[in-house]
Amino acid sequence: MTQCPETAGHSSGLLNPSAGAYRRLATTPAFARLWTAQAVSGVGDWLVIGLLMPLVTSLSGGSPLAVAGILIAKLIPSLLLSSVTGALVDRFDRRRLMIACDLARAALTLGLLFTQNLAFIYLVVFLMEVASLFFYPARNALIPRLVAKEDVAAANGLAYTTQQASMLVGLTASGAILAGFEAIVRVLLETGLPFVETVLRPFGPALLGPLAGVFVNSLTFLVSAALITRIRCGGSDQLTRARLNVRMLGADVRDSLRFLREHSELRGLLVTIALAILGGGAIVPLGLVRVQRMLVEPVPLAGEFEWLDALIAVPQTFLLVFLALGMVVGALMAPRFTGRVRLQLLFSGGVALFGGAMLAFGLVDAYVVLVLAALVAGACIATVTVAGNTYVVNTVADAIRGRVFTALEAVVRVSLLLSMIVVAPLGDLAVRGVERVALETRTTLWFSGEQAVLVAASFVVLGAAVYAFKTLDWRGPEEDVRGG
Template structure:
């Protein structure tokens, strides 16, 4: 796969480094404020009112984004960005400083609401500034660093809050004064951020033109697209449901930790463990389960997070709860990174922004409704004492009920997402998962196929080099003593040659996208019946130049038909025959098309946008099922590409001499590499 160039040191760019420092401080302050404000709200109330006070803090933090988000995004970019960010940080410093000085719950709510409104102006100004401070080829790296800073500062803020709580617990006896110390530190971070941005003279003054639709319009527009796409529908159900369950945890965490006998320090630890788990899930799980279907893993991760939440709700031990919270975070991290990647690969550029806006809008609504409902659910359940044994008493209170309800939601949406997105139907999950843990691919046996050979397919866009590499691989395999059959699509049978003439002739006009898809499927059905399956049944190695994935990428991505429907037609046409390994040669469309002196056929003559959609289609297929694909950067030298193909193919090759012949000769042939 084409790799993004790693030009050294985006942080070596001084203007961006200063902005990154300000972003890190701002993110740190935002996370610290959640802990400090909920702790202070709890200390300003007593008894069951504490649930409502904490829930109120979270509601006023989420509400401005729903009400003023589109307006702030449109207005903020009409002012000088540097001035906007400096003023916003000074206002946030002043408001955070005022909360402990006033010391009243009503002002805490008002100040928190105003802080979030000001933040809405800061964020779009920052987002519009980054592309002007780094070269285009380093923009992706800069965005990655910004994302890491945003979420990576959460566990740092949680650890800081816990340390401040321990220190203030020794110095101050009053819990309110303990929370105040964290708010003072929090205010200072925004003052330092303002000073850092003020010194950043490189921020451009030009005005942008931004049009931001309302939350309602984003949801309505997005739903039309999501409702017709199974993958994005599954991602939507999973992500929104997971955030709703997460909102239940956030809304009740402070009260639950207190019920378990923990103070503010323990609250900070539990909060931080969520993000530690997220980091572990994001980085380790895709590497450990690199051969497991990403679409299956997405739903399973949410189900796993829900099961962890069940244990959190019923096991009333603070240390175990903290460890289980990390497990909960790991499930959320896995789901988030897979969802983020699949949307980026599966959804085309013209719809990707709309899809993200739709998801973010739904997530905000789900979080707000959940956080607002949590105190009432907890209050309605009340406190219950369940006796067991002679002297045992189990406490089941409102927080336990809320956590269990969140767990049920997570498990249900995980199951729904799994059902929508499962791309390996008919393959047992347990065997598939165990094979992935062993670093292998689970391939079900095909009854009645006799001694089956190996099926290899080459895929890629126009000019990727498939035909050349397929020929070179066949030569290499024959040198090893294998029976090799090379073939191609369309046109490897007498009927297929006629279909090829229709499909690729530039004089063929008026052919609908559906008719084109069915003609390719008809050629493929004859190809499998006449060439591929007989060769496999006699134990040969079949190397084909194009197969089913070409239809999924060209007609699904290029023609923008429904991939699921194309897959079903081709599954029926081929009898479910799937390659043991699909090799995708990935090249930018301009590079591949530039290898032709002139467009030679009807498909090659399609516009550049068509071929870019095809390329994204191939990449999405490989990302969803990495266990059966090898994606290679097709711009590399021919010898390097062949070497990578040989290394992967060698691992799945059978003995070139059948077992029956070995039984007769009792000798093992010498095979040269």
């Protein structure tokens, strides 16, 4: 079994990661297994989302609200359970908790094989998200126990890169992955081996049909669980965990809320994230509308590159792929700046640049600018995430780190949900309003409704950056927020 190195957080705003951090991470078996597990299961996450979107569209007769129900089902658990899950993450062995979450998600995914009912699909998505609500804070809190402290920033960046790269692969290569899976299944079925005939043959039609993605997704979670099983943290992850009871759980929740209330800089970080996502969330629903309008006209280099033609054919993919690509680049680059720039400044600057990218995305009618703005926005999202996660790792004691990470996850999800609830309807109203004005005045307006809302949302993000610069101490010594 792999043993985890003894590590401890530190409060320096400058991490000064030494050269060769990525090489050391690659040769640290415990982290390498965690990284591989995340990569495999992350691709599976996007395969199943790609399966559910057309399925729900078909079952609902093309209702946009029904499709939005998938996102709502993924976000509601954060509203209901975030404070409780944070306390539980700190009470249980994080490695075992991650294994249990993977096994639960594998079983829940297989449940999609036996239903054509929308309510049941939403329930499965809801329960899978509950498992994820435990999995990711446990992973974030475990990373400092797997690597040396000078490599924490690089490890956070690599973990985030993997998460976004998995989305990129799931979006762009799902067809190739499923084709490869079906090819392997066909080869196995043709062998005629007794084991194959007994175990695999009965599932042949499903494994080779449109639901093959369900099996692939379930398999990714099982592979992830198997890899995490081989990680051992020795004495470094054996936190003092009292016998769990409801009263103690309530005390943990109150302690975590009091901790966040008493430490202004950490609270400021969470408020900044909430405001930035509230405005920044507009780039997805309204950005899709904007890209769809832009792709009506001839696109530079269209017809010369097959991959570009494929992206143009699906506007949703066009935007998300460039956002995800920017996230990958940003997550790889962010750790390089942590040794030169304080985490608070890196975080605040990332929010400000994200707002600027959104402003350019909303104002400029040029494909090159749209692509560059999406890339920059993705890179800034990654930078803000890596800087924020690393700040928590370096300044929060391990005993309560799971609760703080869960609060961070909850802020992200709740803010995104509010953004979808508020910004998307505003976008619809603005689009109809601008079209009505243009029709009544018989004039061609130089801006569209979605552009107006995107510009307004970008100012919300820029306001979040101003708040961050005023609240976070990005020049002086870092506030010690350790607690336990």
